[in-house]
Amino acid sequence: MEQLESEVPPLPPRFRFRDLLLGDQGFQNDDRVQVEFYVNENTFKERLKLFFIKNQRSSLRIRVFNFSLKLLTCLLYIIRVMTDNPGQSAGANHGQQNAPSGNNKWFVHVIVAIISFLETMLLMYLSYKGNIWEQIFQVSFLLEMINTVPFIITIFWPSIRNIFIPVFLNCWLAKCALENMINDVHRAIQRTNSAMFNQVLILICTLLCLVFTGTCGIQHLERAGKNLSLFNSFYFCIVTFSTVGFGDVTPRIWPSQLLVVIMICVALVVLPLQFEELIYLWMERQKSGGNYSRHRAQTEKHVVLCVSSLKIDLLMDFLNEFYAHPRLQDYYVVILCPSEMDLQVRRVLQIPLWSQRVIYLQGSVLKDQDLLRAKMDDAEACFILSSRNEVDRMAADHQTILRAWAVKDFAPNCPLYVQILKPENKFHVKFADHVVCEEEFKYAMLALNCVCPATSTLVTLLVHTSRGREGQQSPEQWQRMYGCCSGNEVYHIRVSDSKFFGEYNGKSFTYASFHAHKKYGVCLIGIKREENKSILLNPGPRHIMAATDTCYYINITKEENSAFIFNQEERKGRPAGGLYDGPSQLPVHSIIASMGTVAIDLQNTSPPDPSGGKLVPPTVNGTGGRRPSIAPVQEIADSTSILPCDLLSDQSEDDSVFTDEKGHSPTEYVKGYPPNSPYIGSSPTLCHLLAEKAPFCCLRLDQGCRHNSFEDAKAYGFKNKLIIVSAETAGNGLYNFIVPLRAYYRPRKELNPIVLLLDNP
Secondary structure (H helix, E strand, O other): OHHHHHHOOOOOOOOOHHHHHHOOOOOOOOOOOOOOOOOHHHOHHHHHHHHHHHOHHHHHHHHHHHHHHHHHHHHHHHHHHHOOOHHHHHHHHOOOOOOHHHHHHHHHHHHHHHHHHHHHHHHHHHOOOOOHHHHHOOHHHHHHHHHHHHHHHHHHOHHHOOOOOOHHHHHHHHHHHHHHHHHHHHHHOOOOOOHHHHHHHHHHHHHHHHHHHHHHHHHHHHHHOOOOOHHHHHHHHHHHHOOOOOOOOOOOOHHHHHHHHHHHHHHHHHHHHHHHHHHHHHHHHHHHOOOOOHHHHHHOOEEEEEOOOOOHHHHHHHHHHHOOOHHHOOOEEEEEEOOOOOHHHHHHHOOHHHHOOEEEEEOOOOOHHHHHHOOHHHOOEEEEOOOOOOOOHHHHHHHHHHHHHHHHHHOOOOOEEEEEOOHHHHHHHOOOOEEEEHHHHHHHHHHHHHHOOOHHHHHHHHHOOOOOOOOOOOOOHHHHHHHHHOOOEEEEEEHHHOOOOHHHOOOEHHHHHHHHHHHHOOEEEEEEOOOOOOOEEOOOOOOEOOOOOEEEEEEOOOHHHEEEEEOHHHHHHOOOOOOOOOOOOOOOOOEEEEOOEEEEEEOOOOOOOOOOOEOOOOOOOOOOOOOOOOOOOEOOOOOOOOOOOOOOOOOHHHOOOOOOOOOOOOOOEEEEOOOOOOOOOOOOOOEEEEOOOOOHHHHOOOOOOOOOOOOOHHHHOOOOOOEEEEEOOOOHHHHHHHHHHOEOOOOHHHOOOEEEEEOOO
């Protein structure tokens, strides 16, 4: 065995598979045999077939040449007819000599006929597949023989050179050559969405060929009768095919009359089939939505909405919120959805409000062809949304992730807005410009409701567009008030450009917020410094308003759409000066909203007593006493009145370890970060944690364990009220519910026990 192994030479270290096929000159001592594989392309016929048929570029050139040749023959026939003199042709038939121009036209005809004949025979030879009769009785082959063989015969029989050969039939061969040429072009440029263009081209070519054949055929046959001109024959064909039939020009002999009958029968059979195919393609294109115009994409702005299934509630929410902004009124919305448009969506998109601005395209985001139809690379933004009623939310997120990857790969510069249902899937679309997780946002709002009731309602009304007219016909006062206040939204404006907040430049945030609400009825909630990108929500009295600050406020409409109306008495007695010489002493009594414009009635704008720098709160019931719930608000916060606070240190109320009512073991808390993150992408938050990790068995309140024997929540004797969460399963989204309720800034005595009531624990 060792001897056999020693006889086999080892392969060189850089020996590759290419050396096995091409041979390596460096190792001539090896006993190798060079093998040449015989393929069909080496034969002369296969090489011709490759050049004339298989190769895209060369075959396209051949088809263009053939198409030009057929058009040339038709053009030569028209020239011959228009320059022909019937008397001269008759004399030539009796032995007279032809004119030199006639010899030239005959010579060109013969050259073109020989080239066409040779090309036809060569293509017939290359496409031969064993049945010669099938190729001989093809319509194209028969037309070629009718239009070429008589000219070749005239070479050997000069007396028949003036015969009129029906070369006009080459228009049908030109039509076939044009169709093949267009197919080769589409195959070369890899274009697959050209069925509509091909069908329109075929229909137009069929109509032209029918008219041209009828015109030339009638003129050709009428040479033996009335001898109609070419224009009169064309006029007769148009009048006949349009079913007008004036009757002023008619064929006189029976062959031309028979040709008219044949042409009408052919038109009645061929044209309806062509129109039927065209209408079918048009209907299919209407279902899929066609293409978004490249010219419109370059001249107009548009966004693309990508959804897996388009529901009416999702569509209306998006359109109402998108077009609520005045800067987006001229944008187009292109909807790209793989499913067919249902009846409700079709009715909505036919409304004039949306029909001119919303375009529906049926297609998949995963296909570059459909993304090209939607002009994704030219879009201002792409929104990838999911339905809130998805049964399998994880599968819906998987589809969203794939669509986001496809869009980012196709148009990397297009801003991407993605909606994710499950928080653990946010990590896969972190490349998107904006990611909104529904479950994460929902549980966070529910947690804020436990701390401050109706927080989710407030946020929901602020982020949804409303005109403030909902419920105005209701007999209940609270419904009318709720509907009216639902029109409030968040707006922003610079302090230097604002009439609401311009007079509070250099004052504290709390002073500006209090007086702006008292005077104008607007609610100042946040500030953004010019040099800072973060928005400070309620920064407190420490923040001093600057002219370059951007104010975020809640109001019925933005300040730019507001008009300030004064009473007549105030206009007469109003001293010269600015509008905002001082804050008003009375609250706003009326805010009138109408179609985006607010008129604020300023009841009294006289300045207060300048002796004091503090606000005197409004009186209660005219008694002049202060409302006990409102303290004086200073223009600039006094540093002695603001106590420093250390958020990381324990408060005095939390220094003692509290014990429940039944005298159970005390609960010790420490501040720290959760040891485990439920999913990638969750930000760590400083929370109240147990000093020692509780055993897993103690988490079941309905079952006792070796550590305790409690079997219900009442037996634990919790001091604070319970927060019960009813859910199907304990998903990762609950992390966003628990963390805000255990945040470090909440006093320990206010920590409520959280009970998870799960269907599938």
